[in-house]
Amino acid sequence: MLIGVPKEIKNNENRVAITPAGVMAMVNNGHQVIIEKNAGLGSGISDEDYIKAGATILDTAQEVFSQADMIMKVKEPLPAEYELFREGQLLFTYLHLAPEPELTAALLKKKVTGVAYETIQLENGALPLLTPMSEVAGRMSIQIGARYLEKTYGGLGVLLGGVPGVPAANVVIVGGGIVGTNAAKMAIGLGANVTILDLNVDRLRYLDDIFGGKINTVMSNSYNIASAVKKADLLVGAVLIPGAKAPRLVTEEMVKTMKPGSVIVDVAIDQGGSIETIDRVTTHSEPIYEKHGVIHYSVANMPGAVARTSTFALTNVTLPYAIQLANKGWLQAVKDNCALAKGVNVVDGKCTFKAVADSLNLEYTPLARIIG
């Protein structure tokens, strides 16, 4: 198979979808890899590194898209890329279609087979291709929150850990999955008072166990969210219903009760955001805006800022699935691997992921009907 890797074009997206080790593995499996010039530079990987591993470098994204059978990317395609797809092309990347009607329409129109990293799901519910980036974003949410709490960045002027004689800040995390757990780890490390809310009581038990009583675990409901948000200096949005638009759990009225200069980091923005006052996706160039005196951060590609770490963490988990897709073709690969089958969001002009179809009011076609 001919595998194409374009350079990412989202604002400050420095990750790349394949490393030289991945190129070598693909070549050893009998495939060819074409990579857009300078695609790896943001992650510290040169064109020469790729060439040594067996890839061919092409000058433009157009050349990569027009030749490749499978496109491997990191972020969801942007409008400038919609026209580059060929009918029937296989796309393996983060897609986050539920909040993206235009992207979904473009992929359906072009009859692209879209396999989304974030909905590949193991039998135990784990999302193996989302996990490493959620680890990164969860950890980053606290360092970013700490920065914006500083007075010079417009914040309250509080130190997360406080000092002897002055209380630590309150960090409230809504959603205790991978992002939430990693955020908690960092916040505890800095000495903050940490509260995590989740719907899943088993998850709360697990968090209580692993953090040895260093956090407050609270059942997620509107009443408890409202009372936690009111006390939060830093609020982290970290919920997920796989594939679906994020539920808006924190209302505008709740945000109005927060102190001026407090900070919200809505990591769940890539699925549309979990805070009612998050009304836009921000970028690494302009990451924040203020509403009701509260600083809002809603960057949808947080790991792009620490691309060297993130590219290797991401490709460690994507490569084995990419090799299955390349070796067998998508149809046989998803027949053989139910986890991979859950990644298929669109095929041949049809939406095959129920939560996406429901979020966008599209007709849902079960994948089984297509693959037989």
Ligand SMILES: NC(=O)C1=CN([C@@H]2O[C@H](COP(=O)(O)OP(=O)(O)OC[C@H]3O[C@@H](n4cnc5c(N)ncnc54)[C@H](O)[C@@H]3O)[C@@H](O)[C@H]2O)C=CC1
């Ligand atoms: N902005 C960015 O750059 C990045 C964003 N993300 C996003 O962060 C979000 C969270 O990802 P993960 O932690 O990996 O997901 P996860 O599936 O590990 O955790 C989500 C948690 O939300 C909980 N939850 C669901 N409904 C809830 C409710 N009503 N109240 C409280 N908790 C609820 C679930 O029980 C689960 O524990 C996703 O949207 C993911 O795509 C991940 C990486 C980077």
Ligand SMILES: CC(=O)C(=O)O
């Ligand atoms: C998960 C995701 O969207 C990201 O890492 O950018």
